[in-house]
Amino acid sequence: MDFSFTENQTMVQQMVRDFAEKEIRPNMMKWDESQEFPIEVFKKLGDLGLMGVLVPEEYGGSGMSYDEYIVVVSEIARVCGSIGLSVAAHNSLCTGHIMYFGNDEQKKKWLPKLATAEHIGAWGLTETGTGSDAGGMATVAVEDGDDYIINGSKNFITHAISGNIAVVIVRTGEKGDSHGMTAFVIEKGTPGFSGGKKEDKLGMRASETACLFFDDCRVPKANILGKVGEGFIQAMKVLDGGRISIGALGLGIAKGALDCSIKYSKEREQFGKPISQHQAIGFKLADMATEVEAAELILYQAAYLKNNKFPVVKVSAMAKYLTSEVAVRNSNEAVQIHGGYGYTKEYPAEKFYRDSKLCTIGEGTSEIQKLVISRELLRE
Amino acid sequence: MKILVCISKVPDTTAKISFTDGDTKFNEAGVQFIINPYDEWYALVRGLELKEANNGTVTTISVGGPDYDPIIRKALAIGADAAVRIDAQPTDSYQVASEIANYAKDNGYDMVLCGKETIDYNGSQVGGMIAELMDLPYVSLAVKLEVNGTIATIERDVQGGTEVVEVSGAFVLSASKGMAEQRIPNMRGIMQARTKPLTVVPASGSSAMTEVVSYELPPAKTACKMVDAEDMDELISLLHNEAKVI
Ligand SMILES: Cc1cc2nc3c(=O)[nH]c(=O)nc-3n(C[C@H](O)[C@H](O)[C@H](O)COP(=O)(O)OP(=O)(O)OC[C@H]3O[C@@H](n4cnc5c(N)ncnc54)[C@H](O)[C@@H]3O)c2cc1C
Numbered sequence: 001m002d003f004s005f006t007e008n009q010t011m012v013q014q015m016v017r018d019f020a021e022k023e024i025r026p027n028m029m030k031w032d033e034s035q036e037f038p039i040e041v042f043k044k045l046g047d048l049g050l051m052g053v054l055v056p057e058e059y060g061g062s063g064m065s066y067d068e069y070i071v072v073v074s075e076i077a078r079v080c081g082s083i084g085l086s087v088a089a090h091n092s093l094c095t096g097h098i099m100y101f102g103n104d105e106q107k108k109k110w111l112p113k114l115a116t117a118e119h120i121g122a123w124g125l126t127e128t129g130t131g132s133d134a135g136g137m138a139t140v141a142v143e144d145g146d147d148y149i150i151n152g153s154k155n156f157i158t159h160a161i162s163g164n165i166a167v168v169i170v171r172t173g174e175k176g177d178s179h180g181m182t183a184f185v186i187e188k189g190t191p192g193f194s195g196g197k198k199e200d201k202l203g204m205r206a207s208e209t210a211c212l213f214f215d216d217c218r219v220p221k222a223n224i225l226g227k228v229g230e231g232f233i234q235a236m237k238v239l240d241g242g243r244i245s246i247g248a249l250g251l252g253i254a255k256g257a258l259d260c261s262i263k264y265s266k267e268r269e270q271f272g273k274p275i276s277q278h279q280a281i282g283f284k285l286a287d288m289a290t291e292v293e294a295a296e297l298i299l300y301q302a303a304y305l306k307n308n309k310f311p312v313v314k315v316s317a318m319a320k321y322l323t324s325e326v327a328v329r330n331s332n333e334a335v336q337i338h339g340g341y342g343y344t345k346e347y348p349a350e351k352f353y354r355d356s357k358l359c360t361i362g363e364g365t366s367e368i369q370k371l372v373i374s375r376e377l378l379r380e
Numbered sequence: 381m382k383i384l385v386c387i388s389k390v391p392d393t394t395a396k397i398s399f400t401d402g403d404t405k406f407n408e409a410g411v412q413f414i415i416n417p418y419d420e421w422y423a424l425v426r427g428l429e430l431k432e433a434n435n436g437t438v439t440t441i442s443v444g445g446p447d448y449d450p451i452i453r454k455a456l457a458i459g460a461d462a463a464v465r466i467d468a469q470p471t472d473s474y475q476v477a478s479e480i481a482n483y484a485k486d487n488g489y490d491m492v493l494c495g496k497e498t499i500d501y502n503g504s505q506v507g508g509m510i511a512e513l514m515d516l517p518y519v520s521l522a523v524k525l526e527v528n529g530t531i532a533t534i535e536r537d538v539q540g541g542t543e544v545v546e547v548s549g550a551f552v553l554s555a556s557k558g559m560a561e562q563r564i565p566n567m568r569g570i571m572q573a574r575t576k577p578l579t580v581v582p583a584s585g586s587s588a589m590t591e592v593v594s595y596e597l598p599p600a601k602t603a604c605k606m607v608d609a610e611d612m613d614e615l616i617s618l619l620h621n622e623a624k625v626i
Contacts (some may be wrong), residue, residue: 049567
């Protein structure tokens with residue numbers, strides 16, 4: 001067993017760090033404040049090959065594995081969770097769905113543009129009435145000649161407004177039938193397809209979240225990914241990878257919160273010594289660092305299983321659950337260690353605190369992860 | 381246009397510095413290494429820009445053991461076409477410069493670019509020595525390099541201004557801040573780096589002319605004394621009596 005980074009991972013880590021320090025850190029509070037989705041940053045990330053990390057080279061991607069992918073998302077999130085979330089959603093949800101379930105023609109058509117960020121991708125599963133219980137969705141597609149006509153809406157969709165293409169999972173069969181849903185690719189500009197108003201969020205504010213509306217939206221059958229009726233099953237598999245992705249997001253935030261806490265606690269003096277020398281603070285750092293290490297190990301274990309096509313459902317749910325909770329705990333402690341300054345926007349702790357909470361909600365809440373884990377345990 | 385860029389391995393700027401063997405060796409344990417920033421950001425990137433504009437090639441050259449390979453592959457990922465590693469432990473500036481010069485002199489490079497200094501030993505010697513050993517003109521601390529045919533126009537920072545120098549034919553240059561902008565490698569570059577040639581050549585056997593007797597860390601930073609903004613007398617007295625700077 002080898003726990004050290006490969007040379008590729010080290011190089012990717014340095015590259016992403018350099019990029020994040022140069023292009024993201026100086027602007028992130030401005031984007032956060034104004035809820036601006038900085039599209040130009042994603043174009044630059046695309047130039048670097050970070051918007052199609054897992055996409056094979058023949059489709060214009062970087063052809064790397066989950067090992068490097070975790071490094072990419074976590075190193076971005078270590079600086080800014082919002083950009084990390086958008087990179088994660090673009091890579092693993094929209095792009096991932098087409099990569100895993102599209103036919104060759106569809107992959108040739110859409111992946112090269114997604115991999116370079118010429119197109120930003122969105123992925124729509126959640127609806128206002130169905131989040132955790134996504135299978136109960138109400139948005140429907142009805143067959144009409146060579147097309148399907150879609151009516152309804154999707155809620156909380158990352159890149160709903162700025163996205164150029166969306167993969168959406170909608171009902172084509174009976175409610176309650178897990179084989180009654182189908183995945184479609186819909187391009188921006190398709191009549192009857194539109195994005196709604198941006199959500200005003202607690203954190204992840206530079207990552208755009210909004211509704212998608214479908215009003216007699218006509219989509220050709222050629223845009224169906226895989227088979228009719230398989231959309232929900234596909235979505236669950238996409239989420240297996242997505243959990244590694246959100247896990248990396250949580251890991252990055254947890255590390256960022258630890259980094260700033262170590263730095264601050266060495267600088268800030270109270271009662272005549274740096275606060276890091278007060279055991280209560282030193283022990284907080286010890287807990288935070290221990291949890292980061294554990295979270296990182298289970299996340300790379302999930303990546304190992306995924307890379308080698310072993311069953312990953314249980315471990316990826318565990319990884320997503322643990323990293324998310326660690327992100328929230330570490331960010332909470334980071335604010336505490338910073339005291340009153342941690343409560344202000346002068347220091348990065350409060351942003352980690354706000355951003356981290358998304359991790360225990362998006363792509364399956366912590367409760368849903370525990371549901372998945374316990375089901376797998378009881379099945380074994 | 382054939383460009384040779386010297387690449388050296390240095391500890392990351394955040395590395396904890398300590399010594400072993402009775403303070404005669406730098407302790408490499410747990411230290412992350414990077415390409416010397418002056419080599420990477422300025423010499424290499426300017427070399428790549430010139431190669432792209434003039435249809436040339438950029439080869440990097442390093443004197444070091446296999447531990448150099450990761451940073452050499454990073455230079456390849458950034459865009460160098462090929463790399464040469466002279467298989468010897470670098471010991472002093474003369475040994476490194478003469479190994480590089482021995483290799484370079486038979487290979488017809490139009491220019492040899494290096495950083496103005498390494499950020500660890502700050503020797504600032506290798507470039508000048510290479511030039512001398514190859515009998516080529518040397519321009520140090522360059523901030524701008526333009527090439528037009530066989531004439532290179534180079535700007536150097538001098539006290540209070542800029543000096544513009546022209547050289548004709550092959551030359552050696554040491555690059556300073558401002559010559560180019562850092563280039564972040566992309567994923568494709570990282571993948572391609574594995575398939576680009578990294579040639580390991582035996583050392584010509586040059587030996588060092590100097591020997592390190594010992595290293596010493598700078599004194600630890602002492603505590604910072606805060607003086608009330610209103611209390612000028614106290615400030616003056618401290619600067620005069622304690623810091624002894626006025
Ligand atoms: C910033 C952001 C970006 C997002 N991006 C996307 C996107 O790009 N695409 C997309 O499709 N979705 C996206 N989502 C939606 C996200 O996946 C859902 O919010 C999430 O799945 C939870 O669904 P819900 O909000 O409807 O909560 P609910 O499902 O209503 O859950 C409410 C609470 O009940 C708990 N709960 C629900 N069911 C159970 C159960 N059976 N047992 C125990 N507890 C339960 C939950 O854990 C939670 O605590 C995004 C959300 C956010 C906030």
